[in-house]
Amino acid sequence: MTGPEIDRLIHLLARLPGLGPRSARRAALRLIEKRDTLMAPLAQAIADAADKVKTCAICGNFDSVDPCAICADPGREEAAICVVEDVASLWAMERSGSFRGRYHVLGGLLSALDGVGPEELGVGRLLDRARDPGVGEVILATPATVEGQTTAHYIADRLADCGVRVSGLAHGVPVGGELDHLDDGTISAAVRARRTF
Amino acid sequence: MEWTDDAIVLSARRHGESGAVVHVLSAGHGRHAGLVHGGFGKAHRGALLPGNRVRVRWRARLAEQLGTMTCELVDAVAARAMDDPARLAAVSSACALCEATLPERQPHGPAFLALAALLDALESESWPTVYVHWELALLRDLGYGLDLGSCAATGANDGLAFVSPRSGRAVSASAGEPWRDKLLALPRFLVTGGEGDAGEIAQGLVLTGFFLERHVLGPNALPMPAARSRLVDRLRS
Numbered sequence: 001m002t003g004p005e006i007d008r009l010i011h012l013l014a015r016l017p018g019l020g021p022r023s024a025r026r027a028a029l030r031l032i033e034k035r036d037t038l039m040a041p042l043a044q045a046i047a048d049a050a051d052k053v054k055t056c057a058i059c060g061n062f063d064s065v066d067p068c069a070i071c072a073d074p075g076r077e078e079a080a081i082c083v084v085e086d087v088a089s090l091w092a093m094e095r096s097g098s099f100r101g102r103y104h105v106l107g108g109l110l111s112a113l114d115g116v117g118p119e120e121l122g123v124g125r126l127l128d129r130a131r132d133p134g135v136g137e138v139i140l141a142t143p144a145t146v147e148g149q150t151t152a153h154y155i156a157d158r159l160a161d162c163g164v165r166v167s168g169l170a171h172g173v174p175v176g177g178e179l180d181h182l183d184d185g186t187i188s189a190a191v192r193a194r195r196t197f
Numbered sequence: 198m199e200w201t202d203d204a205i206v207l208s209a210r211r212h213g214e215s216g217a218v219v220h221v222l223s224a225g226h227g228r229h230a231g232l233v234h235g236g237f238g239k240a241h242r243g244a245l246l247p248g249n250r251v252r253v254r255w256r257a258r259l260a261e262q263l264g265t266m267t268c269e270l271v272d273a274v275a276a277r278a279m280d281d282p283a284r285l286a287a288v289s290s291a292c293a294l295c296e297a298t299l300p301e302r303q304p305h306g307p308a309f310l311a312l313a314a315l316l317d318a319l320e321s322e323s324w325p326t327v328y329v330h331w332e333l334a335l336l337r338d339l340g341y342g343l344d345l346g347s348c349a350a351t352g353a354n355d356g357l358a359f360v361s362p363r364s365g366r367a368v369s370a371s372a373g374e375p376w377r378d379k380l381l382a383l384p385r386f387l388v389t390g391g392e393g394d395a396g397e398i399a400q401g402l403v404l405t406g407f408f409l410e411r412h413v414l415g416p417n418a419l420p421m422p423a424a425r426s427r428l429v430d431r432l433r434s
Contacts, residue, residue, distance in 0.1 A: 017214060110423075117423060146247050146275050146289055150427070153282035157434075171279070183243045185276025192280065 006032070058129070060105030060122070062087050070094075070103060077101040079136040081129060083155060085109055085143060093141065101139075104129065109147040110154060121151070123158055130162040137165040144171045144189070198264070199256040202226055205312055206268070207292045209245040211237050219245055219266055220296055221253055224309045228299045231255050231266025244268055246275035248288035248316055274316045284319050286428040287328050291315055293422035294332070298339060298413045308338045323392045325432060329401035333387070336405065341365065341412040343404075345387055348372055357388050360404055362411075381407060395432065402429050 002010075006028060014024035031039040055061070056068035063069055070076060080101030084090050090103050104126050108116045130138055138159055142148035156166045172190030173179065179187060204221035207228065212218045217236025222228050231253075236245050244251060250272040257264030278284040291312060299305055311334040318327040336342055342365075347354040349366035350373070358370035359380035367388070373380050381404050384397035393401060406429070410421060 110427075144279065145242075146279070146285065149279045149285055150282075150289055150424075153285065154427070157282075171276075183270055183273060183276075185243055185246075185249070185270075185273025188273065189276050189279070 059103045060087075060107060061090055061103060075100075078134045080139060081126070081135060081137070082139045082141050083126065083152075084141050085148065085151075089141065089143075099139075101137075106142075106151070109142065109145075109151045111147050118154065123155060126155065127158060127162060130159055130164050135164055137167060138162075140166065140168045142168075144169075198258070198260050198262075199254070200226060201252065201254045203271070203309075204229075204251055204253040204268075205274075205292075205309070205316065206245055206247055206249045206251055207296045208247055209233070209236060217241075217245055218263070219268065221251065221266075221268070222295050222299065222305070222309050222312060223253060224306060225304055226255075227303045227305045227308075228295065228301050229253075229255065230301065231264045233266050233268060236268075241268070243273070243276070244270035246273075247292040248274040248278065249276075250274060250313070250316070272316075274319070278319055283428070283431050284324065286424065286431045287319060287324065288316070289424035290422065290428040291328070291331065293424040294335065294409070297419055297422055298335065298409070305338055308335060311335065311338070325395075325398045326386060326392045328428075329384075329387070329393065329398060329405060332402070332405035332409065336408055336412070339413055341408055343367075343408065345383065357383055359383055362407060365408060398432055399429075402432070 010021070010024045010028045013019055013027050014021050019027060031042065052064040053062050054064070054066050056063055056066055056071055058067045058071045061068040061070060065072070077100050081104050082093060082099055082101055083104045083106060084093065085106055085108065087105055090105055093099050106121045108121060110116060110118065110121070129135065140152040140155060142152045152168055159166050170193050172186065172193050173182065202223040202225050204223035207220040207222055209217045209219045212232060215235050215238040217233045218230060219233050219236060220228060220230045233241065233245065235241055245268060249270060251268040252271055254267045255264050275288060278288050295308065295312060299308055311331050315327055315331040318324050333343060343360060344366040345357065345360070347367065348357060348369040349361055349364055351369055353369050356369045356371060357367040359368040359373035359377065360366065360383045361368055362379070362381055367383055368380055382400045383404065384393050384400040386393035386397055387401060406421065414421060
């Protein structure tokens with residue numbers, strides 16, 4: 001039905017998150033129809049990103065400069081490091097605008113299923129950063145899952161002799177959440193983490 | 198093919214965008230896998246944490262297919278254990294061991310009951326003792342139970358202090374003394390009952406770990422799950 005170039009395009013698009021074979025076909029068709037206004041700029045943007053985006057040697061974030069814009073920003077707090085699972089989590093924290101410190105991207109979680117051990121997480125780099133006298137707090141913002149919290153406890157143990165305060169994100173009722181719709185685990189975590197009014 | 202059963206989640210692995218291939222230990226159908234549509238979505242992810250008790254409904258056109266599963270949360274065990282690193286390590290270790298050692302799709306009622314009892318016991322302070330008993334029960338269910346009732350050499354049932362690594366039978370202190378370097382220590386609480394102290398718990402984990410590796414993991418070329426090693430390290434510290 002189509003040439004090998006289009007098939008290849010559809011095949012590659014279908015590997016992107018959120019796109020299946022049908023939606024990849026629609027996306028490919030739209031790109032071909034808007035060749036000059038969409039496809040060529042997109043191809044250029046992808047080529048530029050592939051060429052210029054690198055991993056920040058300090059925190060593990062993606063940026064076109066190394067150190068990344070966050071690490072190089074003198075306006076951000078030096079004293080707090082927020083440890084996140086991946087760059088998507090970092091972006092989520094940045095979207096919230098609630099944290100103005102530095103980050104450390106682990107690049108995964110301790111997982112027996114995926115064969116990820118402590119060595120793969122680059123915890124050594126985090127310890128080196130935490131030993132800096134200017135750092136006063138490490139915030140563990142790993143997911144509220146068994147793997148996420150196992151990783152958080154492991155890192156907290158390793159940070160014990162670094163002389164920094166180690167904290168974790170609160171778990172409980174989300175903003176706009178109704179108790180009736182929450183699972184038992186979330187409610188029990190919220191009760192344990194209750195605070196005085 | 199369709200069944201409904203009580204189960205404990207052992208693991209959930211992402212499949213595609215938001216699906217999950219979930220392994221559970223069920224009461225009547227043993228360790229079983231199934232595809233949970235939307236398992237990694239916002240609504241279901243909290244239910245599919247290892248250690249959680251769920252009500253499972255599995256269906257497939259043919260028995261040998263992976264099949265699809267729906268899991269309704271019954272008890273959020275994992276969430277309760279999350280704040281305590283040692284208890285969380287115990288949940289991870291128990292689930293990882295079940296996943297590594299129990300054969301798939303073979304009913305293991307005693308293993309399910311033992312795991313459920315362990316998860317219930319995590320609320321108490323004596324859970325490390327229960328954990329060692331649980332690993333012994335797992336070995337027993339797999340057909341490699343240890344005989345800790347009487348001395349392999351003399352038949353006596355008092356003064357038991359060692360376990361023979363060859364036979365898995367208890368050995369009394371007097372009979373085992375000449376070979377103490379080659380024998381495994383038998384913690385007192387496994388003979389007399391009651392609660393073990395930190396040293397005895399460590400001895401118990403060495404004992405069960407030896408036989409798990411020798412009889413179950415080793416022959417299948419499987420390493421000891423990292424989660425169990427982390428539990429051992431945590432209980433030692």
